Amino acid sequence: MARYCRLMRVIVIGTGAAGASATAELARRGHQVTALERFSRGHVNGSSHGTTRVFRVSYRNRPYTEWAGAAIALWRELEERSGEHLLEQNGQIDHGFDGALAEITANYEAGGWSYERLSAEAAMDRWPGMRFESDVLFSPDGGRVFADRTIEALLRLAEADGADLHFNEPAVAITRDGDGVIVETADGRYAADIVVVAAGAWVTELRGWADFAVALPPLAVTEQFPVHFPIRPGYAFPSWINHNDAEASDYHFHYGAYGLETPGEGLKVGVDQLENFLDLTTRTLEVPAEAFAVAADYAERWLPGVDTSTGSAVSCLFTMTEDSDFVLDRRGPIVVASPCSGHGFKFTPILGRILADLAEAKDHGVEQWRLPA
Ligand SMILES: Cc1cc2nc3c(=O)[nH]c(=O)nc-3n(C[C@H](O)[C@H](O)[C@H](O)COP(=O)(O)OP(=O)(O)OC[C@H]3O[C@@H](n4cnc5c(N)ncnc54)[C@H](O)[C@@H]3O)c2cc1C
Numbered sequence: 001m002a003r004y005c006r007l008m009r010v011i012v013i014g015t016g017a018a019g020a021s022a023t024a025e026l027a028r029r030g031h032q033v034t035a036l037e038r039f040s041r042g043h044v045n046g047s048s049h050g051t052t053r054v055f056r057v058s059y060r061n062r063p064y065t066e067w068a069g070a071a072i073a074l075w076r077e078l079e080e081r082s083g084e085h086l087l088e089q090n091g092q093i094d095h096g097f098d099g100a101l102a103e104i105t106a107n108y109e110a111g112g113w114s115y116e117r118l119s120a121e122a123a124m125d126r127w128p129g130m131r132f133e134s135d136v137l138f139s140p141d142g143g144r145v146f147a148d149r150t151i152e153a154l155l156r157l158a159e160a161d162g163a164d165l166h167f168n169e170p171a172v173a174i175t176r177d178g179d180g181v182i183v184e185t186a187d188g189r190y191a192a193d194i195v196v197v198a199a200g201a202w203v204t205e206l207r208g209w210a211d212f213a214v215a216l217p218p219l220a221v222t223e224q225f226p227v228h229f230p231i232r233p234g235y236a237f238p239s240w241i242n243h244n245d246a247e248a249s250d251y252h253f254h255y256g257a258y259g260l261e262t263p264g265e266g267l268k269v270g271v272d273q274l275e276n277f278l279d280l281t282t283r284t285l286e287v288p289a290e291a292f293a294v295a296a297d298y299a300e301r302w303l304p305g306v307d308t309s310t311g312s313a314v315s316c317l318f319t320m321t322e323d324s325d326f327v328l329d330r331r332g333p334i335v336v337a338s339p340c341s342g343h344g345f346k347f348t349p350i351l352g353r354i355l356a357d358l359a360e361a362k363d364h365g366v367e368q369w370r371l372p373a
Contacts, residue, residue, distance in 0.1 A: 007031050008193040010359055011183050013171045013206070014038070016048035017147075017345050018337035019198030020154040021352030022359075026196075027161035029356060034190060035163060036183065038170035038202065041155065044285070046200045047317045048151055050226075052262040053345035054239045056092045056142040057113055060103040061325075064343075065111055067350055074349035075145065082153035085146070092142020093123070095132050096243035096256065104137055115139050129235035129267075129305020144239055144260050150348055171199070173207035174334070181333045194359045198337040201280060201319040214331045219338070220320050223278040225291035226270035227299075227313040228262060235305030237261040242302065257298055267306045269295045272342075278317070287313040318342035330358040 008031050012023045015037040023035040039045050055075075057068040075087040094104055101117075108115045116138040118126065123136035155165060166185075173184045174195055183190045197203060201221040209216070231237070239260035259269040271294050296308040319339035321327060327338035328351070335358045337351060344351065 008359065009180075009191065010034075010194045010196060011036060011171075011181070011190050011192040012196045012198060013183070014046075014198040014200055014202075015041075015151070015155060015165065015167075016046045016198065016200050016339075017151065017348045018200075018340065018351045018355065019196065020048075020151050020158070021348050022196045022198060022335075022337065022355035023163050023165070023352075024154040024158040024161070025352035025356040026359060027158045027163040029360070031359070033158065033163040034192075035158070035165045036169050036171045036185060036190075037165070037167045038199075039168065041165075041167050042148065042152065044314065047319065047339055047342075048147060048200075048345065050147050050314060050316065051149075051265060052144045052260055052268060053147050054092065054142070054241070054258055054260050055087060055089070055145045055346045056139065056239065056241065057108075057111070058092060058094050058104045058137065058139050058142060058241065059107060060100055062107045062110065065107040065113070068346055069111060069113070069141075071347050071350045072141070074353070078150075078153065078349050082157055084149055084153045086150050086153065087143065087145050089141055089143040091238035092139050093127070093238050093240045094137045094139075094243060095120075095123070095134050095240070098134060100243035101135060101137055108137075108139070113139065113141060127237065129231070129237055129303060130240065131302050131304060138238070142239055144262075145346060145348070147345055150345075154348075154352070171206060174211065175208050176211045179333065192333070194333050194335060196335040196337065196355050196359060198355070200339045201278075201317045203319070203336070203339065205280075212331055212334045214334055214336060216336070217321050217327060217338075221278050221280065222273065222276045222318045222320065223283065224270060224273055224276070224316050224318050224342070225287050225295070225313045226259075226268050226316065227292055227295040227311045228266040228268050229296075229299055229303070229306035229308055229311040230266045231261065232305050232307055237267055237305065257302070259303075266311070267299075267303065269299050269303065269306075271295055271298045272318075283315070285315045287315060328354050328358065330361070335359050
């Protein structure tokens with residue numbers, strides 16, 4: 001393949017979905033990559049841990065449908081390179097607010113995606129573990145991705161391509177050094193041509209932003225507590241999104257609930273708790289009883305196929321822009337990957353390509369992913 005970019009020293013800050021994917025892709029392209037991670041390998045403090053995430057092409061906002069569609073081939077390529085099964089297209093449904101279903105349908109039609117529209121009764125016959133009050137859209141292209149396995153696969157590929165991974169070594173500050181950047185940690189100073197900042201909820205804590213004129217948009221960090229409930233014998237579930245708030249028509253996915261079957265763990269149920277703002281310095285990772293009760297209440301109303309008397313919940317971070325759009329952009333030697341507002345995992349392989357292209361100064365022309373001027 002022809003190369004048009006000189007090889008660079010790149011530091012990637014953070015090894016969640018965005019950082020791990022960028023590290024693997026930059027190393028694959030031959031750059032000298034060092035990744036700095038605040039916590040240990042496989043930690044559970046950020047946004048990318050856990051067994052599964054929903055994969056869907058069903059978006060109300062068309063560019064995300066297009067990008068999720070484009071991600072499918074990249075997931076398959078990543079599976080081939082890593083030898084891991086990472087994307088399972090076992091189907092996904094949307095139900096709830098009809099305006100949402102109409103926008104998703106328009107995007108399916110525009111992209112030539114297969115889908116079915118079923119009445120609530122027909123859908124309950126087909127998926128008796130779920131209850132519906134609206135029509136239901138079924139997408140055979142949706143399903144689930146395996147999150148922990150993906151991160152580890154990317155890190156292993158990055159190492160195999162020569163990347164240097166430093167765990168338990170948080171970046172503390174970035175400062176300008178000629179055309180490049182110095183990244184400081186408690187253990188040392190690293191010089192780089194380009195720094196990819198993929199620090200998730202901690203992105204604003206890095207010292208030195210003022211040196212680079214990077215105007216990050218307002219970001220709200222909230223703590224979410226998805227719960228896995230045991231599945232009653234005989235039931236099986238596709239991945240699902242319930243657009244259960246008609247007020248949220250400006251957003252592609254707000255104030256709703258989602259879930260999916262995680263093999264061996266049960267049905268994961270997430271009820272968005274977008275007012276659950278968090279101070280990262282005082283976080284305990286404990287799951288409050290009310291958070292479990294919110295998911296159990298939801299499941300009792302909508303999911304007769306699960307047992308809500310017990311379940312297992314985890315803490316996970318949503319870091320959201322005001323409109324839930326991503327920020328993937330570059331200012332000088334700094335490439336920024338926003339934490340992708342609670343719906344980024346499905347795009348993991350494409351995020352690595354975008355971030356590596358930005359590091360190599362290739363233009364994407366995708367205005368939606370730009371930083372504010
Ligand atoms: C409950 C929940 C459910 C979700 N469900 C879905 C879903 O179904 N489908 C979907 O597509 N997406 C989903 N998402 C969203 C998706 O998981 C996130 O968009 C994605 O994981 C964000 O990855 P990230 O790399 O930006 O952030 P993170 O995973 O948080 O990674 C950031 C990393 O940076 C490290 N770091 C921070 N500061 C520093 C520093 N100073 N130095 C070094 N390292 C640092 C952190 O330790 C962390 O490892 C969900 C998220 C949550 C929380």
